[in-house]
Amino acid sequence: CPSGVFVHPCGSEKLLHExxxxxRSCHGDKRxxxxxxxxxxxxxxxxxxxxxxxxxxxxxQTGEERQCCLTTALxxxxxxxxxxxxxxxxxxxxxxxxxxxxxxxxx
Numbered sequence: 205c206p207s208g209v210f211v212h213p214c215g216s217e218k219l220l221h222e223x224x225x226x227x228r229s230c231h232g233d234k235r236x237x238x239x240x241x242x243x244x245x246x247x248x249x250x251x252x253x254x255x256x257x258x259x260x261x262x263x264x265q266t267g268e269e270r271q272c273c274l275t276t277a278l279x280x281x282x283x284x285x286x287x288x289x290x291x292x293x294x295x296x297x298x299x300x301x302x303x304x305x306x307x308x309x310x311x
Contacts (some may be wrong), residue, residue, distance in 0.1 A: 205280070211296040213273045220292055240265045243275075254282045256290070262297065273297040 208220035246260040256279045263272045275297045279290040 205291050205293050208292050209294050211294075213297040213299045220295065237266055251278075255280050255293075261300070272300045274300055 206219075206221060210218050210220050210223045212218070241262070241264050243260045243262050246258065248256050248258045251257045258277045258279060260275050260277075261272055262275045263270060265271075275295065277292060277296075278294040280293050281290050284291070
C-alpha cells in the first residue's frame with residue numbers, strides 16, 4: 205500500500221515502501237555470518253470482509269545474539285483474491301521484554 209506504515213520496535217515510523225526499498229542496500233550485510241530470520245505463533249484474525257489482523261513473533265539471530273518482537277500487521281484483500289496476495293496496510297513491532305532492544309533491527 206503506498207500509504208502503508210511500518211512502526212519500528214524503537215518507535216520510529218516509516219512508509220512501508222521505504223522499508224522495502226531500503227532492503228536493497230542491505231544485500232550482503234550479513235555475508236559470512238550465521239544470520240536467521242523466522243516467525244512463530246502466527247495468529248490471523250479476519251476483522252472485516254476484506255481485512256485481516258495478523259499477530260506473530262518475529263525473530264532475528266546473528267551468531268549467538270537473538271532478538272524478538274511482537275508484530276501486528278493489518279492486511280487487505282481489497283480488489284484482489286487472497287490467492288493473489290494481500291496488501292500490507294500497517295505493521296507495528298514491539299520489543300518483547302528481555303528479548304530485544306537493538307536499533308540495528310533489520311525490518
